[in-house]
Amino acid sequence: xxxxxxxxxxxxxxxxxxxxxxxxxxxxxxxxxxxxxxxxxxxxxxxxxxxxxxxxxxxxxxxxxxxxxxxxxxxxxxxxxxxxxxxxxxxxxxxxxxxxxxxxxxxxxxxxxxxxxxxxxxxxxxxxxxxxxxxxxxxxxxxxxx
Amino acid sequence: xxxxxxxxxxxxxxxxxxxxxxxxxxxxxxxxxxxxxxxxxxxxxxxxxxxxxxxxxxxxxxxxxxxxxxxxxxxxxxxxxxxxxxxxxxxxxxxxxxxxxxxxxxxxxxxxxxxxxxxxxxxxxxxxxxxxxxxxxxxxxxxxxxxxxxxxxxxxxxxxxxxxxxxxxxxxxxxxxxxxxxxxxxxxxxxxxxxxxxxxxxxxxxxxxxxxxxxxxxxxxxxxxxxxxxxxxxxxxxxxxxxxxxxxxxxxxxxxxxxxxxxxxxxxxxxxxxxxxxxxxxxxxxxxxxxxxxxxxxxxxxxxxxxxxxxxxxxxxxxxxxxxxxxxxxxxxxxxxxxxxxxxxxxxxxxxxxxxxxxxxxxxxxxxxxxxxxxxxxxxxxxxxxxxxxxxxxxxxxxxxxxxxxxxxxxxxxxxxxxxxxx
Numbered sequence: 139x140x141x142x143x144x145x146x147x148x149x150x151x152x153x154x155x156x157x158x159x160x161x162x163x164x165x166x167x168x169x170x171x172x173x174x175x176x177x178x179x180x181x182x183x184x185x186x187x188x189x190x191x192x193x194x195x196x197x198x199x200x201x202x203x204x205x206x207x208x209x210x211x212x213x214x215x216x217x218x219x220x221x222x223x224x225x226x227x228x229x230x231x232x233x234x235x236x237x238x239x240x241x242x243x244x245x246x247x248x249x250x251x252x253x254x255x256x257x258x259x260x261x262x263x264x265x266x267x268x269x270x271x272x273x274x275x276x277x278x279x280x281x282x283x284x
Numbered sequence: 285x286x287x288x289x290x291x292x293x294x295x296x297x298x299x300x301x302x303x304x305x306x307x308x309x310x311x312x313x314x315x316x317x318x319x320x321x322x323x324x325x326x327x328x329x330x331x332x333x334x335x336x337x338x339x340x341x342x343x344x345x346x347x348x349x350x351x352x353x354x355x356x357x358x359x360x361x362x363x364x365x366x367x368x369x370x371x372x373x374x375x376x377x378x379x380x381x382x383x384x385x386x387x388x389x390x391x392x393x394x395x396x397x398x399x400x401x402x403x404x405x406x407x408x409x410x411x412x413x414x415x416x417x418x419x420x421x422x423x424x425x426x427x428x429x430x431x432x433x434x435x436x437x438x439x440x441x442x443x444x445x446x447x448x449x450x451x452x453x454x455x456x457x458x459x460x461x462x463x464x465x466x467x468x469x470x471x472x473x474x475x476x477x478x479x480x481x482x483x484x485x486x487x488x489x490x491x492x493x494x495x496x497x498x499x500x501x502x503x504x505x506x507x508x509x510x511x512x513x514x515x516x517x518x519x520x521x522x523x524x525x526x527x528x529x530x531x532x533x534x535x536x537x538x539x540x541x542x543x544x545x546x547x548x549x550x551x552x553x554x555x556x557x558x559x560x561x562x563x564x565x566x567x568x569x570x571x572x573x574x575x576x577x578x579x580x581x582x583x584x585x586x587x588x589x590x591x592x593x594x595x596x597x598x599x600x601x602x603x604x605x606x607x608x609x610x611x612x613x614x615x616x617x618x619x620x621x622x623x624x625x626x627x628x629x630x631x632x633x634x635x636x637x638x639x640x641x642x643x644x645x646x647x648x649x650x651x652x653x654x655x656x657x658x659x660x661x662x663x664x665x666x667x668x669x670x671x672x673x674x675x676x677x678x679x680x681x682x683x684x685x686x687x688x689x690x691x692x693x694x695x696x697x698x699x700x701x702x703x704x705x706x707x
Binding site for chain 1: 292293295296297299300396500503506507508509510511514560561564
């Protein structure tokens with residue numbers, strides 16, 4: 139299962155203040171650890187919301203709102219995507235991250251991706267699984283296999 | 285924290301720490317079986333204590349320290365035995381002394397080497413294929429015996445016995461805890477890759493299984509592959525295998541329609557592919573190629589998969605390149621199934637006649653006598669050449685060869701659209 143570990147923005151990240159050398163090196167070490175464990179799929183830091191924009195959908199209209207946005211704690215400063223065995227494992231990895239803004243209070247939020255298995259069991263889903271199994275038994279090779 | 289909750293956290297910690305723990309211990313005690321038992325002892329201790337004491341700040345270090353204590357106890361007990369049984373000799377004692385000393389010097393830096401040794405020992409050719417798979421999932425994947433049993437749809441007892449026997453075999457065969465060198469390395473590495481790909485395929489071809497564990501096997505295999513790529517970053521075939529698995533896994537969600545029909549590769553909604561995995565797969569393939577491994581068996585298969593992954597629509601598929609890659613693959617590992625796929629690629633690239641030439645040679649292949657896809661593909665090509673009576677014959681033969689109703693529906697569809705996307 140896949141999870142996104144989301145780093146919430148802070149005043150500093152929104153102000154575009156770059157992390158210290160120490161933090162950069164600690165993050166590098168942590169990322170390497172995720173990679174060596176085979177769980178890291180993707181990661182990125184995001185620029186302050188002042189460089190972003192929002193598109194608001196309302197009553198069939200689209201309105202563009204330029205950043206920055208004020209509700210700092212609702213904003214995202216970066217993320218990792220990891221593939222792990224359980225929610226607990228995702229939490230365990232998140233706990234091991236260096237504090238994203240050192241001494242400043244901040245949060246990492248964990249959100250699970252939707253997967254095939256998340257669809258409620260039903261006759262249609264069962265039928266689909268059965269068909270796939272039968273189909274794949276007779277499929278000839280790796281590249282043409284659906 | 286409630287006890288079941290703590291147990292789930294311990295499961296997670298185990299999943300993260302167990303391979304490193306066992307590898308580190310095996311390096312000290314020089315016996316994978318003993319190392320695993322020591323690690324299990326530490327796990328049991330954690331299960332006893334953590335619900336009350338709480339999870340330690342550094343659970344990995346706690347487990348290691350606990351396991352080392354057990355190991356020292358074990359050595360001391362053995363030493364007593366040794367005094368009683370002189371045949372154990374001084375060598376062993378010296379070895380154990382130095383092993384105890386190793387506890388203090390064992391360093392985080394070596395953990396990668398230890399893990400790699402553990403990979404090679406778990407996939408050692410002295411073990412049966414089933415044993416390699418079970419041991420790899422258990423020691424490196426951190427899966428329980430029960431999880432492995434569920435994943436492979438065999439009784440738990442069977443897996444437990446496989447693992448016990450495998451550990452005993454390793455001890456009896458005095459398999460050294462080391463990374464093979466020189467010429468041996470290539471053969472041993474390919475055994476490791478085979479095990480990982482077996483695990484992946486078990487999961488991939490059973491993504492349909494009613495048991496949730498089975499799709500998880502793909503993820504287990506991918507994780508092992510990625511770990512291995514980190515451990516031996518200069519081995520192109522490891523990146524080739526990772527690329528192949530990432531690209532195949534990227535299609536998992538697109539392989540089935542809302543009504544439950546299997547969706548053939550060329551009919552899949554490409555927006556439903558996992559593009560993070562596609563990108564990772566293409567990057568891994570690039571690494572394999574940059575290391576000079578473009579013609580390795582896994583890299584070639586990955587390159588074929590990548591051709592599909594790069595095409596934004598089926599019409600953009602580079603069939604000439606796919607045909608050339610199948611050509612190379614057929615030379616490297618000739619098989620009727622590869623040849624059949626090559627025929628399809630050739631027909632897509634150069635027209636049905638060229639594909640038919642290959643098929644007609646294949647028709648004599650005894651191993652494909654009962655294989656319904658051979659007449660099905662031949663029928664498609666004949667239909668494209670507007671040789672309809674012959675095509676119908678082939679379709680009928682294909683239908684007769686498959687007892688499965690859904691397969692027949694598939695053939696009906698193939699017949700109706702007359703496209704060679706029937707594979």
